[in-house]
Amino acid sequence: MTDERGIPAEKRGILKYVPVPSLVFFIIGVTAAALHVSFVLFPRFSDFFNGTVSAAFRAVLAYVTSVYPASLAELVVISTPIILFLTLRALWRYMTDRPHGFSRALAIVLSVAALMYSLFVFDFAAGYRTTRIADRMGLTVEKTTAEDLYSVTQNVIGELNAEVPTVAFRNGASVMPYSHERCVELISEAYDRAKEDYPFLINLKGVPVKRLVTSKIVTYTHISGMFSFYTGEANLNTNYPDFVNVFSTAHEMAHQRGIAREDEANFVAFVVLIRSDDPYLRYCAYLNMYEYLADPLYSASKKLYSSAAAKLDKNARADLRAYSEFFTKYKNSTASKITERVNDGYLVLQGTEGTRSYGLVADLAVAYYMNGDGEGRIE
Numbered sequence: 001m002t003d004e005r006g007i008p009a010e011k012r013g014i015l016k017y018v019p020v021p022s023l024v025f026f027i028i029g030v031t032a033a034a035l036h037v038s039f040v041l042f043p044r045f046s047d048f049f050n051g052t053v054s055a056a057f058r059a060v061l062a063y064v065t066s067v068y069p070a071s072l073a074e075l076v077v078i079s080t081p082i083i084l085f086l087t088l089r090a091l092w093r094y095m096t097d098r099p100h101g102f103s104r105a106l107a108i109v110l111s112v113a114a115l116m117y118s119l120f121v122f123d124f125a126a127g128y129r130t131t132r133i134a135d136r137m138g139l140t141v142e143k144t145t146a147e148d149l150y151s152v153t154q155n156v157i158g159e160l161n162a163e164v165p166t167v168a169f170r171n172g173a174s175v176m177p178y179s180h181e182r183c184v185e186l187i188s189e190a191y192d193r194a195k196e197d198y199p200f201l202i203n204l205k206g207v208p209v210k211r212l213v214t215s216k217i218v219t220y221t222h223i224s225g226m227f228s229f230y231t232g233e234a235n236l237n238t239n240y241p242d243f244v245n246v247f248s249t250a251h252e253m254a255h256q257r258g259i260a261r262e263d264e265a266n267f268v269a270f271v272v273l274i275r276s277d278d279p280y281l282r283y284c285a286y287l288n289m290y291e292y293l294a295d296p297l298y299s300a301s302k303k304l305y306s307s308a309a310a311k312l313d314k315n316a317r318a319d320l321r322a323y324s325e326f327f328t329k330y331k332n333s334t335a336s337k338i339t340e341r342v343n344d345g346y347l348v349l350q351g352t353e354g355t356r357s358y359g360l361v362a363d364l365a366v367a368y369y370m371n372g373d374g375e376g377r378i379e
Contacts, residue, residue, distance in 0.1 A: 017103040022111035029114030032121035039121075039129040047200075050126035050258045055202055057123040061232025062207045062256060071210040071235050073228035078214070116230075124229035127260025133267065136200055139367040146300035149362065152369045153293045153308045159274075160286035161313040166279035172318035174287075176242040177280060180249075184209050187250050190276035191257070194268075201268065202257045207234075209249050215239040219330050224248040227255035241323050246284035247273070263360035266292070270365070287316055292361040 014023070039046040065072050076083070091109070095101035134141045168175045176183060191203040209225075212218055215237045225236045225248040234252035238245060250269035259265045273285030290312070298305040 017100050018107040018111075019104055022104075022107045025111035025115045025118075028118045029111075032114075032118035036121050036125055039126050043129060043131045046126040046129040047131050050130050051200060051202065054123055054126050055258055058229070058232050058256060058258065059204060061123070061230075062204055062234075063232075065231045065233050066206075066208055069210075071212055071228075071233055073226075073231045073233050073235060074210075074212055074214060076231075120229060123232075124258075124260060127258045130258075130260075133259070133261070133264040134364060134367055137198060137368075139364070140371050141363050141367045142371075144296070144363055144366045146297070146304055148366050148370055149293060149297040149300055150304040150308055152366050153290065153297050154311065155369055156286050156289050156293060156365075157308060157311050160283065160290060160316055161311070163279050163283040163286060164313045164315050167283050167315070169315055169318070171322065173241050173322040174243050174280070174283065174315075174319045176246065180211060180236075180238070180245075181208070183246060183249060183281075184253075186276060186278050186281055187246075187253060187272065190250075190272045190278075190281065191253065193275045194272045198271075200258075201272070204253075204256060207256070209234040209236050209252060211236050211238045222330065225252040227252050232256070241319075241326060243284045243287050243319060244323065246281060247288040250281075250285075263364065266361045267364040267368075270361075271368070287319065289361075289365060290316075291320070293365060296362045 018026075035049070039049070091105045094108075095105045098104060130136075168177060178186075188203060188205055188207075191201055195201045195203055210233055212235050216239045218237045219239045223237060224240050224244055225234070227234050234249075234256045236245060236249055236252065240248065247269055250273050251265050254265040254268040254272070259268050270285050270289050273281045276282055276285075294305065294309070297308065
């Protein structure tokens with residue numbers, strides 16, 4: 001049976017409790033869940049989806065939100081108390097003014113959550129389940145020995161020292177010789193160059209990396225940058241020293257281009273930056289990679305670490321010391337401990353090794369230099 005509007009009786013029952021838009025959102029959510037399961041089961045499907053559908057979502061979001069000069073994601077976070085208050089007030093009025101108001105309001109809340117989950121799936125989730133970047137680059141990651149780490153660290157130090165004479169320093173810290181906008185342009189050009197070797201590195205020309213207004217406050221969380229998959233924005237904490245900012249910019253641009261795993265985004269940032277024509281970008285790449293290699297080398301062999309570190313140029317060493325002094329006031333903040341736990345939980349949920357994945361960069365670097373058919377040596 002149908003009513004005068006042609007709506008089946010059984011659906012009239014459902015629509016008493018669930019608004020039509022909510023039903024649509026639930027259907028989208030179920031579709032997204034099925035896709036998410038497919039990502040987990042079929043990495044090749046994830047590769048395809050991440051490079052096509054998700055790439056289109058990210059590109060559209062990035063270009064649309066680029067019209068707004070500041071970080072839209074940051075604005076939303078700052079406005080959360082107001083948004084939450086207005087939302088709760090609207091839901092309360094909705095519940096008290098309509099028949100079956102509570103069930104309909106609950107359906108609205110749950111369906112919006114389903115829609116947010118769906119946006120994540122369509123935009124970014126596939127990136128966590130793609131074929132490992134080592135395989136896509138033709139690298140073989142094996143168990144790393146202390147001698148391997150030492151050899152690669154020496155190589156990186158040699159490249160780093162060669163770039164130091166081209167770098168300006170102030171009070172021990174290196175100084176980026178151009179604006180943030182110019183830095184983004186140069187890194188985008190480097191992505192174009194890296195794409196010749198690695199076609200999966202999709203570039204987005206003319207898309208900004210937005211500077212966070214709350215950078216000094218965010219530093220207490222130890223976050224140097226973030227990618228918002230809901231707005232397509234790469235965001236940078238500009239409070240960090242220049243050599244960290246450059247690397248973080250390249251890292252967030254990697255996320256924006258579909259490289260979701262943290263270790264892989266860090267490694268891509270390195271691979272991209274060393275291909276740049278700009279000496280400061282290359283300097284930043286090698287100095288950051290030295291840091292990623294130094295800790296595991298120290299853990300593997302203090303003797304080999306000391307031998308390698310002694311070869312580091314004094315200016316590069318001063319740059320690291322200046323960074324250490326800068327970071328002292330932020331090092332043991334409560335906010336960073338909370339952020340660490342939340343981030344670790346999120347990364348584990350996505351099938352990665354959690355925050356420990358940041359340390360896997362060294363393994364990728366060793367594979368790149370030791371069995372990358374000589375491609376690791378950039379002459």
